[in-house]
Amino acid sequence: MERRLSDTVENYLKVIYDLSSDNQRVGTGQIAEMLNVSPASVTDMFQRLASEDPPLLNYVKRQGVALTEDGKKAALETIRHHRLLELFLHEVLDYSWDQVHDEADRLEHVISEDFEERVAAVLGNPQWGLHGKPIPSRNLVMPDLDTCYLRDLRPGQSGLVHSVNDDDPGLLRYLETLGLVPGASFEVIDFSPYDNNLHIRIKGENDVVLGASVTVQIRVEILDLAVDKER
Amino acid sequence: MERRLSDTVENYLKVIYDLSSDNQRVGTGQIAEMLNVSPASVTDMFQRLASEDPPLLNYVKRQGVALTEDGKKAALETIRHHRLLELFLHEVLDYSWDQVHDEADRLEHVISEDFEERVAAVLGNPQWGLHGKPIPSRNLVMPDLDTCYLRDLRPGQSGLVHSVNDDDPGLLRYLETLGLVPGASFEVIDFSPYDNNLHIRIKGENDVVLGASVTVQIRVEILDLAVDKER
DNA sequence: ACAATAATTTAGAATAGTCTAAAATTAGAT
DNA sequence: ATCTAATTTTAGACTATTCTAAATTATTGT
Structure with a gap:
């Protein structure tokens, strides 16, 4: 059970996990972009990770990869560390x-397992991260969430902000000024298919118009169940 | 001023700093042992660090190395991180x-500079680490301390435990049960030159006899100034 | 169906860090 | 002073990770 993975490998697994929630299999190109390496390097790594014992991912030439159960556990471990740390840095420092x-x-x-557990204890074993995303449990189970992206809502529907991406500081500062934080509820006023702009009204705040690049970062729960979501 | 040093290089510098407080120059053998690498690897690293721009240490073939000012700063940065973190882990976690x-x-x-500063602030900008050793200041000055090793005291002299080494968990647990912690004062009862055992009486605790391997880990201030310390 | 374009893989090479074994040098002891 | 023992350095090689450039395979629009 004791696998010592390098930082590099952990990062690959984390990114693969992130990207495979959308699609089924992920290709070299997507990952190369996320990690700022060349696609060729990603191919190399795919082959290495697939030939580990036990393998961390399933690789089929030119068909991208999917994580094995071991690979998924390793990714969730890193994600748990990440989200606990984010909360800890906010709360304590x-x-x-x-x-x-x-x-x-x-x-x-x-950080060690010990550190992880102590941080979790100090924070009261939280289920949700600072940006609203779920924290995998100690036994590395990630809850199945019934959410969709903000961009998938249409005029008339209303929703609750569930989570936002943590990796764009500028965007996070912007969302905070708008009041578009986890827990905020809103209503979709209008949608323009030409530029993909979404005009929404945030409860207790002003109306805002969000571009596609913004809306893609936000996961919501649909409150208005009358209209079914596509996607 | 922006040097990104690898973990490996930081460890080399830290160890060289530690060892050069005793002797003047340090050789490949000592460092190889501390870092659990071969002497040949240490030679390689010496040559690399000496040819950095600016150099982190002065290397003369077969005469060991000494840190340059840049090398010393880098070492103190790492040591500051280490001692602040130790205290933080104890106090907060x-x-x-x-x-x-x-x-x-x-x-x-x-950890980032930002993290370092926040931790220092939370701890109230401490001057002393958990094991009694000084924490280099933010501008990387290490105070000059007038202490000596416990093994250098002789019967009749008394002292104050200043600091203990942090890297041997078993020894630390032992010292704690003895009450031989930073701040404890004691008197030397007897010394046996055959086995280097030191028999001391700790104020408010029992007498103990310490072997050479133990006494070397502890720095003390001599309280009895009548007898002058050698070395 | 097929050329143009996009994505992926191979091939060959670079860097940081490590190793072992052998060679060179210094230091110690008689 | 010199022979032995310890230390240090060289030489050559290995692993993990990355790169570029070229070759291969897929996709897609007409």
Whole structure:
């Protein structure tokens, strides 16, 4: 059970996990972009990770990869570290929600199980991270969430902000000024298919118009169940 | 001023700093042992560090190395991280004093300046670490201390425990049961030159006899100024 | 159906860090 | 002073990770 994975490998697994929630299999290109390496390097790594014992992912030439159960566990371990650390940095060291990501990204690879447990205890074993995303449990189970992206809502529907991405400090500061934080509820006023702009009204705040790049970062629960969501 | 040093290089510098407080120059053998690498690897690293721009140490073939000012600064930065982290782990996450070292040894290389400052602030900008050793200041000045090793005291002299080494958990647990912690004062009862055993009486505690391997870990201030210390 | 374009893989090479075994140098002891 | 023992350095090689450039395979629009 004792696998010592390098920081690099942990990062690959984390990114693969993230990307495979959407699609089924992920290709070299997507990952190369996320990790700022060349696609060729990603191919190399795919082959290495697939030939580990036991393998961390299933690789079929030119068909991308999917994580094995071992690979998924390893990814969830890193994600648990990351989200616990973000919350810890905020609660204990007073980092703001746009400052925590980079620090957590480095710390997540070096903390021990002991550190993880102590942090979880100090925070009261939280289920949700600072940006609203779920924290995998100690036994590495990630809850299945029934949410969709903000961009998938249409005029007339209303929703509850569930979570936002943690990795863009500028965007996080912007969302905070708008009041578009986890827990906020809103109503979709209008949608323009030409530029993909979404005009929404946030309860207790002003109306805002969000571009596609913004809306993709936010997961919501649909409150208005009358209209069914596509996707 | 922005040097990104690898964890490996930081460890080399830290160890060289530690060893050069005793002797003047340190050789490949000593360092190889501390870092659990071969002497040949140490030679390689010496040459690399000496040819950095600016150089981190002065290397003369077969005469060992000494840190340059840049090298010393880098070492003190890492040591500051280490000692602040040890205290933080103890104060905030309730680690015991024999548990902090290993965790700090990994974290010290990845925390940011920001993290360092926040931790220092939370702890009230401490001057002394959990094991009594000084914490280099933010501008990386290490105070000059007038202390000596416990083994250098002789019967009749009395002293104050100044600091203990942080890296041997078993020893730390032992010292704690004896009451031989920073701040404890004691008197030397007897010394046996055959086995280097030191028999001391700790104020408010029992008498103990310490072997050479123990006494070397403890720095003391001599309280009885009548007898002058050698060495 | 097929050329143009996009994505992926191979091939070959670089860097940081490590190793072992052998060679060179220094230090110690008689 | 010199022979032995300890230390240090060289030489050559290995692993993990990355790169670029070229070759291969897929996709897609007409």
